[in-house]
Amino acid sequence: MRWTLAAVGNNELHLGPPKTKASLNWVSLNPRAMAALHRQADYQRALLPPGAPMEGLVFGGIDGAPLRPQQALKELRRRSAEIGLPRIGMHDLRHTAATIMITSGVPMAVVSKTLRHSTLATTINLYGHLLKHAADEAVNALADALARAEADLDSGQPYRHGHAA
Numbered sequence: 001m002r003w004t005l006a007a008v009g010n011n012e013l014h015l016g017p018p019k020t021k022a023s024l025n026w027v028s029l030n031p032r033a034m035a036a037l038h039r040q041a042d043y044q045r046a047l048l049p050p051g052a053p054m055e056g057l058v059f060g061g062i063d064g065a066p067l068r069p070q071q072a073l074k075e076l077r078r079r080s081a082e083i084g085l086p087r088i089g090m091h092d093l094r095h096t097a098a099t100i101m102i103t104s105g106v107p108m109a110v111v112s113k114t115l116r117h118s119t120l121a122t123t124i125n126l127y128g129h130l131l132k133h134a135a136d137e138a139v140n141a142l143a144d145a146l147a148r149a150e151a152d153l154d155s156g157q158p159y160r161h162g163h164a165a
Contacts, residue, residue: 007069015066020118028114098123102130 002024006014018024029037041058048064059067073090080088094115101111108131112123 005066005069013066013068020116025116098127099130102127103133105133 002017003015004018006016008014037058044058044060047062048060057064057066059072061067061071069090076090076093077087080086098111098115101114102108106114108123108127109120111127112120115123117123
């Protein structure tokens with residue numbers, strides 16, 4: 001990530017460096033996402049005459065100018081409505097990605113780094129409620145340990161941490 005685009009006052013576009021040092025970094029993409037971005041870059045390149053302003057953008061208008069954030073939001077909402085999804089915003093896509101990673105069992109530290117949060121606490125504060133599977137595993141592990149200890153007591157065997165004797 002070398003550049004970010006922001007609409008200042010929802011009007012003037014500002015292309016500049018990322019807002020934090022942590023954002024100035026690599027982005028991990030799977031082969032499917034990479035192929036889609038390459039197709040889009042080829043499509044965008046074919047639209048523009050050589051030397052067009054902002055040449056090299058993956059997403060831009062037919063004049064080569066960057067897409068305004070409001071245009072991208074409008075298109076997301078139009079396409080979401082077409083397929084019957086609820087009205088969403090761009091940041092909802094980030095939350096969806098985080099939710100999918102967490103509920104798929106990706107370690108919270110990896111989710112945090114992927115989202116470029118400055119601390120793990122930020123990720124946990126925002127998404128900690130999604131850790132039901134982890135909480136379920138914890139209480140089930142505790143119940144299993146207590147059951148083993150109870151079985152050991154009933155059989156007269158000494159309980160050893162982790163496993164019955």
